[in-house]
Amino acid sequence: MTDHPARKQDQAKLLVALQDLDHMIRDAEDAKTAAKMQEMGFTMDGIAEIKKARVELTEHIKPQLLNRYQRVSQNYERIVVPVVKDLCTGCFAKVATSFRYEKTAVVTCESCGRILYFT
Amino acid sequence: MMTSQELASYFRESLCIFDLKATTKREALAEMVEAVCAEYEIKDRGLILEMLLNRESLGSTAIGKGVAFPHGRTLAVRDLSIAFARSARGVDFDSTDKKPTHAVFLIIAPPQDRDNLYLQVLGRIVDLIKDDASRERVQAASNYAELKSIIEGQGL
Numbered sequence: 308m309t310d311h312p313a314r315k316q317d318q319a320k321l322l323v324a325l326q327d328l329d330h331m332i333r334d335a336e337d338a339k340t341a342a343k344m345q346e347m348g349f350t351m352d353g354i355a356e357i358k359k360a361r362v363e364l365t366e367h368i369k370p371q372l373l374n375r376y377q378r379v380s381q382n383y384e385r386i387v388v389p390v391v392k393d394l395c396t397g398c399f400a401k402v403a404t405s406f407r408y409e410k411t412a413v414v415t416c417e418s419c420g421r422i423l424y425f426t
Numbered sequence: 427m428m429t430s431q432e433l434a435s436y437f438r439e440s441l442c443i444f445d446l447k448a449t450t451k452r453e454a455l456a457e458m459v460e461a462v463c464a465e466y467e468i469k470d471r472g473l474i475l476e477m478l479l480n481r482e483s484l485g486s487t488a489i490g491k492g493v494a495f496p497h498g499r500t501l502a503v504r505d506l507s508i509a510f511a512r513s514a515r516g517v518d519f520d521s522t523d524k525k526p527t528h529a530v531f532l533i534i535a536p537p538q539d540r541d542n543l544y545l546q547v548l549g550r551i552v553d554l555i556k557d558d559a560s561r562e563r564v565q566a567a568s569n570y571a572e573l574k575s576i577i578e579g580q581g582l
Contacts, residue, residue: 320473327477327500330537335484343545347552349495350485350522357484385537387501396538424501426469 319387319413321368322376323424326387328361329380372413379420387422397421433550434577436508439570440465446513446530451482454517455496458509458532466507473502474534488521492565493555497533497548506535506544510573512565528565529555 334340335351344351365373379386388397395402400418414423441461448454455478463471477500481487488494494517509532516526531551535544555561560576567573 320470323470323473323501324476326537327473327498327502328480330499331477331480331484340542340545343549347549348489349487353484357480360480360483388538389501389504389536391504426502426504 317413318369318372319422319424321364322372322387322413322422325361325364325368325376326385328357328364332357332361375413375415376422379415379422383419383421385421387424388416389424389426391426395419395421395423428546428550430578433547434574436506436547437510437570437574437577438465438508441507441509442570442573443509443511444568446511446517448513448517449515451488451494451517451519452479454494454511454513454519454527454530455479455482455532458496458511458530462503462507462509462532462534466504468502468504470502474500477502478532478534482520486520486522488519488527489552490521490523490525491555491561492516492521492525492528493561494519494521494527494530495533495548495552496530497535497544499535499537499539499544501537503534503536506533506539506547508533508547512567529561531555 335354341351376386385397388395390402393402393404395416395418397416398419400416402423416423443461446454446457448457456475459471459474477498478496481498487496511530513528516528519527521527533544533548563576567576
């Protein structure tokens with residue numbers, strides 16, 4: 308298993324990394340994006356590697372969080388969203404200031420249910 | 427269509443490195459990500475580096491003629507960010523033509539990037555570099571003013 312920079316940190320970062328990977332996979336599998344990339348000269352034929360990296364990453368995410376991520380993904384394209392000026396940037400609902408001080412817990416928006424990422 | 431001036435406006439002096447120390451792809455990416463994180467006060471540099479390395483696993487972004495375009499989207503950045511690096515001795519960037527890379531354009535965008543702006547920016551830079559004269563000038567640029575004038579003056 309490869310070393311993961313966020314592994315020893317918090318689970319929220321692992322969820323961000325998971326979403327980044329999912330976006331990458333989606334782009335690589337999207338015919339329009341892939342064609343545009345190819346036109347520019349980029350190859351995207353290592354999709355199997357990326358999917359393998361995804362599997363490895365999920366092994367480090369707590370099952371209940373992974374379930375939450377998958378549940379939210381059924382409703383929204385952006386599952387993990389940044390909090391900007393105390394607002395969830397998914398639905399723009401106000402986020403309780405106290406959540407910012409939750410150092411270890413993964414916090415979800417009380418309004419839309421998306422997972423919140425404090426930058 | 428994005429103008430040359432608009433494209434040039436994404437380049438910041440503090441994010442242009444003209445004496446890259448790195449000799450490997452990982453080191454080069456780390457050095458450039460470090461600059462981006464310092465400029466924008468980003469705390470999760472590991473997430474950016476991991477995303478970029480994953481993108482490289484998908485296919486090398488060094489598409490030959492001494493230039494690489496590492497790119498991708500991550501929630502770790504708030505806005506579209508571009509960094510440039512030049513290496514006189516060259517970096518082993520796993521280039522498609524197996525030659526050392528002398529110029530690196532790093533493009534990172536957030537997932538909420540509207541209209542895939544980063545793809546437009548990437549396309550514009552690739553177009554610039556496809557022109558032999560522009561590419562040679564970029565690879566020889568030794569300061570920010572020079573680089574910016576090449577980008578602004580491309581007339582695309």
